[in-house]
Amino acid sequence: MWASAAKALGGALLLALIACAPPDEGQRAVVKVNRETITARQWQEAVERQPATGPEQRAAMAPQVLERLIDQELALQQAEAMKLERDPKVAAQLEAARRELLARAYAQTLSAQVPQPTSAEVEAHYRERPALYAQRLVFSVQELSIDGSAEQIAALQALVPPQGDPTAWLRQAKAAGLRASATPALRPAEHWPAAALTTLTVLADGQTTVLPRAGGLLVVQRLGVQSAAVTLEQARPVIEQQLLAERRQARIQAEMKALRARAEIAYLGVPRGAASAP
Template identity: 40%
Template sequence: MLHPGAEPFSTHNKDLDKMAQRLINPRISLLTAVVAAALLAACGGDKGDKASQTAAKVNKEEITVHQINFVLQRQPGLKPEQAEAASRQVLERLIDQELAVQKAEEQKLDRDPRVVQQIEAAKREIIARAYIERVGESVAKPSNDEIAKYYNDKPALFKDRRIYSLQELQVEAKPEQFETLRAKLDASKSLNEFVEYLKANDFRFTGNQAVRPAEQLPLASLDTIAKLKDGDSLVSAAPNGVSILYLVNSRSQPVDEARARPAIEAFLLNQRKTEAVQKDLKALRDTSKIEYVGKFAQPAPAAASAPAPAELPASDAAAPAPAASGLDPASISKGMGLK
């Protein structure tokens, strides 16, 4: 069965991607406390003086426990039992970094215009991110009713969840060739037969395949893909031709509401934070004087062609289904536009 006019198998929400990167892993604070306690004990306990916070001295400069903790906070996959070994590895890297900084300052590289520009750019980004995080902190968590409604409204993601074995072809073709390709694909007994037709008629194409659970597919395309039966295809126009998504086979693997709840709550909360930030920035733009200068004062040129739909990562073997024994918030976030 052919489904012409289906939306391209593509694109994640970039705004949600950015917001998700700023979420804090709840295990970080516990891990930091464990590391801090271990390091302070190694330093002889917290005696209230600066020495108790010093992990190493590099010439005249000190590296502190707080610096080590800050680096560890950016490694959310770390387990508490790994804290001691990880803290020592971090300390060695900080020592190397301090040596490089001291030598760079000796050579006055910190005054190099390019370095100064990078420092200022990083500073602006950090401050802006802090403000955006502050805006997000005011957002309320979704209620139990909202979580239940989302679960019931997305059967393809939960109640009727499936694991999909997919193949994708990107075929270079002219618009007048689209219908011929659709008809040939519909008449082909298999995708391999269609591929042989492309080769015989000198069509240029690329292909890849992957096994993906529902939560790792683009959320905007999931309902369309969920309607496919094994052997069905989706055909859509691409900037340079035609994109074809072929469902080799699939298997049912539903997820109950109890297992889905943490991932749904995280997604809805992230979505609200994104909306709050966008609303706040719009209000700031509306109340600020923004003047475009020079070439930027001119109307923007016509938009370039949209990029081709994102391809599935090539895979020689089936990728593991991370949510097979439970719904992993990290994996579901990929399909929901989060990372």
């Protein structure tokens, strides 16, 4: 069986051979399924799509991926024999998948055109954010998460002063029938929004701040703090990735804004029942 042979040869060796092979070699068939074939390139790309953490893990998964490709090809052949692509729902799903794939490919093309941040840009980012790097802190906190509607949360806040400790908040939340859960945690500076980080930095140990969140609020009591500075060289890879991601997103947003400005877009009304259609 091919899977046994693949395991015997070793997934790492097979994938290495495919990756290093000339372009035409990628079209070489590795499995024939009835009259159709699965190519080396299809196999390699399927392996690369797996949520694996590194080359060794991907190589170990390679034989299983090939078996799944065989099953997929068998199912595809049956679907085509049954002419399922003519089913209206299937046709609509195929068209939706095509649109999504092409739109994503366009966004990826734009992203690939964004240059890598320069060393000077990385260093400037590092200097301008000492709280996240050179003066980075890790906070020991007690977090009380309270769930409730906007009206319920407003009523609760009227009963407890913002500086009230989590015990007072928990007592009033339970009296109001709200769900609340307390958790001790260690949270580094980058975990907090800028305003919350500023507040936590100036609080004394034992003091409390209240942060809004979707579906309720978060009561945070600072228990302690310790320094956890990060050097420029330690932070450089993270900063490079962050700056690149931000620029790629900005490029995509700018391009979409420009496309909208040039396009003729007319909202013609929503068909009755479209918003609630399953």
